[in-house]
Amino acid sequence: MLPQQKVQYHLLLCASPSKPLCHQGPLGAQCWEQLKKSLKAAGLEQPERPEGVVLRTKADCLRLCSNGPVLLVWPSGHYYGGLTPKRIERIVAQHLINGEPITEWLIKQNSF
Template structure:
């Protein structure tokens, strides 16, 4: 199976500075819904599937919830259900990251 993106959302924070757990849960629900509605999890998608994982801590404590998108290594902060909609449409489908919401860029390379 070809994978286009892997999304990790800290939707179940255990520390107070991580963000509001209710917003995290609502964002996770909206992310699941949009990935399904837009057909992003379909194996026959030419671009590849979009995988999603709910995380407890991504170790990026910068105004969570945080959505980390691989392979780009882009971390969006202050994620909400409304922001999820724009991220899915503009970044995942349109290929245009939303610069003003990016809190960190990570790399798997040294």
């Protein structure tokens, strides 16, 4: 069995869906690249963080299928829509680091 790891957030991004219903073109891939860059620059992927590591997964579809690309922040269930690389940067800084969700960009909230 693998060792337990404390997880602060798990991020799921609809970046490159097989049936692209929520966005078209390269925007999802650009958001994914920015997410990787911003998490790494902020040190959020360090397993030894006292708050826990931040994990990320490229999801095929988050079942919202409009106003994408869509990002789900688990476990709080914040769904961000209309993403751009700039918005990703701000979500990482304001929501993940400072704990303040950006309510005007939310398209759904459903805590788990």
